Amino acid sequence: MNTMIVNREKITVPPAWEKRTLLDFLREYLHLTGNKNGCGIGVCGACTVLVDEVPRRSCITKVETVLGKQVLTIEGMEQNDGSLHPLQQAFLDAGAVQCGFCTPGMVLTSHALLLRNPNPTEEEVKQALKGNLCRCTGYVQIFDAVMKGAEFYRKKEGKTDE
Amino acid sequence: MSKAWRNDGYAKVTGKARYTDDLLCMDVLHCVPVYTDFVHAKLHHIHTGKAEKMAGVKRVITHKDILGTAWFGQIFQDYFMLATDTIRCNGDVVALVVAASRQEAIAAAKAVEVVAEELPALTNPLEALDADAILVHQSKGSNLINHHKIRRGAPTAAWQECDTILERDYETAPVEHAYLEPEAALCIPRDDGVMEVHGSMQHPFSTRRFVAAILGTTLANVEVITNPMGGGFGGKDDTAAIVCARAALAAHLCGKPVKITYTREWSMRESYKRHPYHLHYKIGLKGTKIHAVECRIIADGGAYTSVTPWVTWRSTVQCCGVYTVPHVHADVYGVHTNNVFTGAFRGFGSPQVNFAVEQWIDECAAAVKMDPVRFREANMLRQNSVTITNQRLDSHIVSTAQVLDAVVSESDFANKVSACSYGKGEKLYGIGLALVYRGCSLGAEGMDFCSAIINAQFDGSILLDVGIHENGQGAESAMILLLEKHLGVTRERVRYNRPSTSHIPDGGTTVASRGTLMGGGAVMNAIRRLKEIIATALHAENGCAKEDVSFHDDRIWFGADSLSWEEAMKQMYLARTYPFAFGSFAAPRVSWNEETGEGDAYFSYVYSCQAVDLEIDAKTKNVKLLHVWAAHDIGSAVNPQMLKGQIYGGIMQGAGMALWEDLHQQAGCIQAKNFHTYRIPRTTDVPKIHISIIENDDPTSPSGAKGIGEPALELIAPAIANAVYRATGKRINSYPIQPKLKGMTL
Numbered sequence: 039m040n041t042m043i044v045n046r047e048k049i050t051v052p053p054a055w056e057k058r059t060l061l062d063f064l065r066e067y068l069h070l071t072g073n074k075n076g077c078g079i080g081v082c083g084a085c086t087v088l089v090d091e092v093p094r095r096s097c098i099t100k101v102e103t104v105l106g107k108q109v110l111t112i113e114g115m116e117q118n119d120g121s122l123h124p125l126q127q128a129f130l131d132a133g134a135v136q137c138g139f140c141t142p143g144m145v146l147t148s149h150a151l152l153l154r155n156p157n158p159t160e161e162e163v164k165q166a167l168k169g170n171l172c173r174c175t176g177y178v179q180i181f182d183a184v185m186k187g188a189e190f191y192r193k194k195e196g197k198t199d200e
Numbered sequence: 201m202s203k204a205w206r207n208d209g210y211a212k213v214t215g216k217a218r219y220t221d222d223l224l225c226m227d228v229l230h231c232v233p234v235y236t237d238f239v240h241a242k243l244h245h246i247h248t249g250k251a252e253k254m255a256g257v258k259r260v261i262t263h264k265d266i267l268g269t270a271w272f273g274q275i276f277q278d279y280f281m282l283a284t285d286t287i288r289c290n291g292d293v294v295a296l297v298v299a300a301s302r303q304e305a306i307a308a309a310k311a312v313e314v315v316a317e318e319l320p321a322l323t324n325p326l327e328a329l330d331a332d333a334i335l336v337h338q339s340k341g342s343n344l345i346n347h348h349k350i351r352r353g354a355p356t357a358a359w360q361e362c363d364t365i366l367e368r369d370y371e372t373a374p375v376e377h378a379y380l381e382p383e384a385a386l387c388i389p390r391d392d393g394v395m396e397v398h399g400s401m402q403h404p405f406s407t408r409r410f411v412a413a414i415l416g417t418t419l420a421n422v423e424v425i426t427n428p429m430g431g432g433f434g435g436k437d438d439t440a441a442i443v444c445a446r447a448a449l450a451a452h453l454c455g456k457p458v459k460i461t462y463t464r465e466w467s468m469r470e471s472y473k474r475h476p477y478h479l480h481y482k483i484g485l486k487g488t489k490i491h492a493v494e495c496r497i498i499a500d501g502g503a504y505t506s507v508t509p510w511v512t513w514r515s516t517v518q519c520c521g522v523y524t525v526p527h528v529h530a531d532v533y534g535v536h537t538n539n540v541f542t543g544a545f546r547g548f549g550s551p552q553v554n555f556a557v558e559q560w561i562d563e564c565a566a567a568v569k570m571d572p573v574r575f576r577e578a579n580m581l582r583q584n585s586v587t588i589t590n591q592r593l594d595s596h597i598v599s600t601a602q603v604l605d606a607v608v609s610e611s612d613f614a615n616k617v618s619a620c621s622y623g624k625g626e627k628l629y630g631i632g633l634a635l636v637y638r639g640c641s642l643g644a645e646g647m648d649f650c651s652a653i654i655n656a657q658f659d660g661s662i663l664l665d666v667g668i669h670e671n672g673q674g675a676e677s678a679m680i681l682l683l684e685k686h687l688g689v690t691r692e693r694v695r696y697n698r699p700s701t702s703h704i705p706d707g708g709t710t711v712a713s714r715g716t717l718m719g720g721g722a723v724m725n726a727i728r729r730l731k732e733i734i735a736t737a738l739h740a741e742n743g744c745a746k747e748d749v750s751f752h753d754d755r756i757w758f759g760a761d762s763l764s765w766e767e768a769m770k771q772m773y774l775a776r777t778y779p780f781a782f783g784s785f786a787a788p789r790v791s792w793n794e795e796t797g798e799g800d801a802y803f804s805y806v807y808s809c810q811a812v813d814l815e816i817d818a819k820t821k822n823v824k825l826l827h828v829w830a831a832h833d834i835g836s837a838v839n840p841q842m843l844k845g846q847i848y849g850g851i852m853q854g855a856g857m858a859l860w861e862d863l864h865q866q867a868g869c870i871q872a873k874n875f876h877t878y879r880i881p882r883t884t885d886v887p888k889i890h891i892s893i894i895e896n897d898d899p900t901s902p903s904g905a906k907g908i909g910e911p912a913l914e915l916i917a918p919a920i921a922n923a924v925y926r927a928t929g930k931r932i933n934s935y936p937i938q939p940k941l942k943g944m945t946l
Binding site: 065069070071072073074075076077078079081082084111112113115116122126129130131132133134135136137138139140141142145163164165167168169170171172173174175176177178179180181 | 203204205206208209210211212213214215216217218219221222224377378379380381382428429430431432433463464465671672673674841842844845847848849850851852853874875876880881882883884886889
């Protein structure tokens with residue numbers, strides 16, 4: 039099997055790309071450049087994408103290991119009508135964006151957390167985002183954004199807001 | 201809480217924002233730098249033959265290929281783009297390899313052979329001025345970059361009058377900017393003969409100078425276009441401009457677009473750092489007043505001058521903190537070594553002196569058995585006080601008491617001080633604070649003016665250009681919000697033009713927390729002119745006196761009647777008058793006497809106080825920050841959420857510097873090569889941060905705003921050191937503190 043699903047679309051992977059990193063494949067082959075290369079060694083989190091809803095460092099993930107799986111990148115977060123995902127809107131409203139280089143990874147890691155746990159404590163948010171570095175914001179407004187964005191996931195689960 | 205807003209927010213949160221490496225370009229070639237293992241060496245030959253024959257390689261470039269000048273520097277031109285005859289530090293680049301793909305270029309870079317003769321290296325800045333010191337630049341005859349002085353009062357005699365004298369030494373470490381996006385450049389030789397430059401750099405005009413110089417062409421033949429930039433913090437000036445210049449040279453030589461994207465390792469190896477300082481202070485008290493200060497400060501400038509004279513000049517002006525001192529004898533030296541060079545970094549010479557001063561202030565208070573807050577109150581500058589450079593602070597509100605009071609009361613400082621551990625217990629608790637001021641903008645460091653263009657269109661939409669740079673701080677958004685507030689239009693009406701050096705005059709660099717102040721000043725001036733142009737052209741036609749034209753609620757008012765911007769701009773065009781205004785703002789004059797250190801160093805100052813409490817596990821010695829209380833007088837707040845973002849970010853960057861960030865060099869080589877060994881703050885390090893914004897509109901700033909980028913960072917380190925002292929009973933006079941604590945017995 040030499041296919042994977044990227045942002046809900048089936049993609050056939052040319053054999054030459056299978057040994058390359060997922061980050062290079064996304065950026066250079068699919069031109070999905072929202073995913074960034076900050077360190078190249080899987081430490082900073084700027085390259086984070088979700089593979090079957092779990093955050094993965096695409097800069098140290100080989101393409102062949104995600105064949106047959108579902109990949110979600112920041113480009114896939116947008117709603118079908120082109121509007122922002124409520125979590126993205128929460129990032130904007132909270133002032134959680136400065137230079138923006140870490141933002142795609144932050145949004146995706148937060149998305150994975152909230153899918154799993156739509157009612158996190160601030161401590162759980164910190165733990166989930168521990169592997170995503172940001173040099174601009176001091177993180178505080180990112181925590182605010184995730185706590186605010188969580189409301190949407192709770193509603194989606196049919197639970198009450200509180 | 202009000203919602204934040206920024207003009208580039210949508211693009212950044214969706215991944216659509218295209219940073220330099222994200223720009224796609226047909227037939228682009230890839231270029232990579234070639235380093236050597238040397239720290240100091242005489243360069244004999246660079247053999248490129250083997251590399252040139254490798255797959256995909258288009259060209260290997262050495263200094264011989266440079267068309268214009270090979271030497272750069274904003275102050276002194278001693279920094280080369282490609283090494284010529286000497287290697288002066290481990291970050292020096294000797295060649296560039298251009299290939300069809302990045303992989304091929306990286307492979308071929310390893311095949312470039314360098315023949316060089318190793319020379320002994322100077323890596324200890326304290327030895328730089330010795331008579332027999334190794335010379336980093338033979339032609340200079342000395343390793344001295346600069347010597348700034350302050351000679352105030354009669355310190356020699358004053359020591360006799362002091363009843364308490366303290367002497368202390370401090371040391372600060374080099375620090376990596378750690379912007380998340382490594383340097384990158386894409387240069388396109390255009391069909392009109394212009395070299396188009398896209399780069400991850402924070403000074404487009406400086407970059408343009410570098411590119412034009414290396415190509416041997418004019419400024420008009422180079423267009424630097426700004427793209428989203430993944431962080432700068434002062435670090436994307438010289439090195440980032442050089443990366444652009446290299447890409448431009450390669451593009452010119454190959455006749456094709458060329459991209460250079462740095463790896464984190466190259467970035468950390470080559471880019472300049474924050475200056476490490478050695479500071480010696482002697483402080484004399486007369487009763488509870490600071491009477492005399494003598495200090496000798498040595499800053500390691502590394503192999504190249506960069507902005508060392510300016511960085512150390514700020515340290516000189518602020519070397520006694522925010523206090524009145526009648527007798528001062530200060531010597532501040534910038535020196536060369538063969539260490540990786542140092543340059544601009546958020547704070548720019550203030551974090552180092554603050555780290556020293558705000559610790560010895562606490563120690564002085566203790567020496568005279570006085571509460572540290574009361575001692576600061578007894579000595580701090582107030583309205584109409586005279587600084588150590590003999591500047592009377594009468595042009596703006598001096599808010600030392602306001603910021604100090606805010607932090608002391610918000611943090612319940614007095615009660616928390618009495619709960620400190622001083623080394624007793626398992627969980628050691630401590631609280632500390634720091635109080636500082638900071639000169640606004642560049643001061644006597646450099647050219648300080650900026651411009652803005654407001655170009656209203658036929659349909660009522662508005663184009664805005666400002667000569668400042670978006671570093672991620674929200675500079676563009678702040679300028680748009682000034683139009684909203686003062687031109688009375690909605691932000692949706694305004695399009696911030698993607699900045700280009702070909703569209704607006706050189707506005708200087710967006711550093712020194714000057715973006716909002718200087719850019720805002722220019723925008724305010726352009727707004728005033730545009731209003732005048734519109735009122736003059738349209739008042740008669742709309743039946744009112746010129747004075748009765750006003751601008752609010754997204755309309756233009758003629759007495760009680762009003763027009764939409766759509767209608768009014770149509771009228772302007774029919775009247776054959778362009779609704780176009782150019783505004784500029786020049787910083788008020790400042791002055792400086794190099795011999796005495798006297799002068800009105802900065803036209804205004806900001807005042808800040810921060811306190812921090814923390815807990816140290818007596819066994820593991822791990823420091824955990826609990827709370828930070830920050831009070832900042834920023835003049836006037838333009839974009840409150842972005843302002844808070846600057847403060848949170850500055851505090852955490854400062855905390856990283858104070859506690860963890862360890863960029864030590866061994867024999868001139870940086871040991872930490874990536875984020876796995878260079879530990880910047882993570883989410884789990886973040887304490888509760890309480891912010892008090894104090895607004896005293898600054899009369900010298902047309903928008904009332906001053907700046908916050910650097911004030912937020914520059915004082916948390918001494919506050920942490922003071923808290924560590926109250927927790928452990930031990931003074932730590934160097935940062936990073938955490939590794940020092942690990943080696944101590946508590």
